[in-house]
Amino acid sequence: MRAMLLAVMLTCAFVAQPIVTRAQASAGSLRKLYAVVFEVTVTPDGKIAMLKVSKVIDPTSRSTDAVAVDVPGAYIDAVRAFLNDRTYPTSPSPFYTYAYYDPSQPTRADIDPKAGAPPP
Numbered sequence: 001m002r003a004m005l006l007a008v009m010l011t012c013a014f015v016a017q018p019i020v021t022r023a024q025a026s027a028g029s030l031r032k033l034y035a036v037v038f039e040v041t042v043t044p045d046g047k048i049a050m051l052k053v054s055k056v057i058d059p060t061s062r063s064t065d066a067v068a069v070d071v072p073g074a075y076i077d078a079v080r081a082f083l084n085d086r087t088y089p090t091s092p093s094p095f096y097t098y099a100y101y102d103p104s105q106p107t108r109a110d111i112d113p114k115a116g117a118p119p120p
Contacts, residue, residue, distance in 0.1 A: 033113055034069050034101045035059050038079065041094045046087035051080050054096060059113075075106045082109035 035057050041050040053076065055066035079099050088095075100111040 031102055031104060033059065033111065034067065034103075035098045036071055036075075036079070036101045037096055037098045039094050040083070040088075040097055041092075042088045042090060044090050046090050048080055048084050048088075050094075051076060051083070056101070069101070069103070071101060072106045075101055075109065078107050078109040 037054040037057065039050070039052045039054045040048060043049045053071050056069045056071060057064055058067045061067075082099065083097070099109050100113055102108065102111055105111070
């Protein structure tokens with residue numbers, strides 16, 4: 001009985017091993033997105049006056065705790081250009097917004113994770 005149980009367990013381990021490896025490989029090939037939260041102030045004509053990184057979060061963690069991710073200046077410039085396509089209410093109070101950041105595409109600020117994989 002013990003020999004049969006051992007044989008079943010070993011068979012399961014050998015069968016499950018390739019499945020786990022494939023799952024890990026496909027999970028590793030997925031891109032990693034972060035949400036960068038920005039503090040924004042606008043000019044009297046409703047354009048971006050100040051854009052400052054408030055924090056970076058990992059949406060997959062289901063937490064709003066900040067993570068240590070360096071945000072390059074090229075990405076901040078891209079976000080500024082992306083946000084400047086809109087006009088905002090002229091309030092002297094700062095407000096907060098976010099954009100998704102893909103470290104493999106540091107000059108893209110228009111990433112929508114619900115739309116699927118963005119073009120390179």
